[in-house]
Amino acid sequence: MDEKFRLGLIYGSTRPGRLCDTVANWAMAQVRRHPAFEIEVIDPARLRRDADGRLDETDVGPRIALADAFLVVTPEYNHGYPAPLKELLDASYEPWQAKPVAFVSYGGASGGLRAVEQLRQVFVELDAVTLRETLSFTEIWEQFSAAGDLRSPERAVRRMDKLLARLQWWAGSLRDARNRRPLQQAA
Ligand SMILES: Cc1cc2nc3c(=O)[nH]c(=O)nc-3n(C[C@H](O)[C@H](O)[C@H](O)COP(=O)(O)O)c2cc1C
Numbered sequence: 001m002d003e004k005f006r007l008g009l010i011y012g013s014t015r016p017g018r019l020c021d022t023v024a025n026w027a028m029a030q031v032r033r034h035p036a037f038e039i040e041v042i043d044p045a046r047l048r049r050d051a052d053g054r055l056d057e058t059d060v061g062p063r064i065a066l067a068d069a070f071l072v073v074t075p076e077y078n079h080g081y082p083a084p085l086k087e088l089l090d091a092s093y094e095p096w097q098a099k100p101v102a103f104v105s106y107g108g109a110s111g112g113l114r115a116v117e118q119l120r121q122v123f124v125e126l127d128a129v130t131l132r133e134t135l136s137f138t139e140i141w142e143q144f145s146a147a148g149d150l151r152s153p154e155r156a157v158r159r160m161d162k163l164l165a166r167l168q169w170w171a172g173s174l175r176d177a178r179n180r181r182p183l184q185q186a187a
Contacts, residue, residue: 005069006037007039007167009031010079011044013075014077018075019075026144027071027160042064060091064095067137069171072101073104075103075115076111078110079114081112081115082115089122096123098178099129100170103131106132131170133166
């Protein structure tokens, strides 16, 4: 039987009117063409919060723990990644360990790549493994039609297929490794 993997699709922006919905919807449609993945949406705007507005860590941790791999859909804000994404990453630790993370980024001139490079540093600290393959959209407001369709999809679809194939490889390899011996037992 073909292996199935739970893919945590993480939203980077919580801004009202965010383009993150458009980009994440497109990414989800791409993932759905790959039967190995089942999508679990992890959206900081829709997660449970306590009376002070802080993320409920007892809600976040189990969601991260269920996933075998992550796809982070993030914009760039002032050469960095959005604060709500950092809050999500900081809300748990062990559930991220020895799992692969890929990125779909977007923004203005940089296509969000500076945000991605910063996120790689954060994921190292969480013992997660970030992938080389990254899909990046520059001038994001020009890329999609009002209906949410990518205006020039060929290159993006090709890159996304390679990204997802590699993510599947990492998801399987790291799940096998975790099952053989949890990372905490290494030292
Ligand atoms: C406060 C702010 C800062 C931004 N800084 C950058 C930036 O440094 N580099 C970039 O390429 N785009 C930048 N942008 C453009 C955003 O990436 C773009 O507006 C994107 O749509 C934001 O994501 P969202 O619509 O999902 O919230 C910035 C936008 C805002 C609102």
